[in-house]
Amino acid sequence: MPTDFWGNAIFSLIPTVLFGLVFWFILRAIIRSDRNERAAYAKVEAEERAKLAARDAATGDAALRDEVRRTTPGA
DSSP: OSSSSHHHHHHHHHHHHHHHHHHHHHHHHHHHHHHHHHHHHHHHHHHHHHHHHHHHHHTTHHHHHHHHHHTTEEE
């Protein structure tokens, strides 16, 4: 271990800085993965809604589904 002041100061700060950087990288990875997962989920949901709308337009079920939603309690 270093015996002079600056050597001790640097030697004592390095572990703190390294742990801080590791913590930052972990949180950054978690936040990025959550953001990407939400984007993928929104994309899939939009595709499913588009499929449902296209099917409703082809069969005329949209008016019936809206009527059921208005008359069903809690829907």
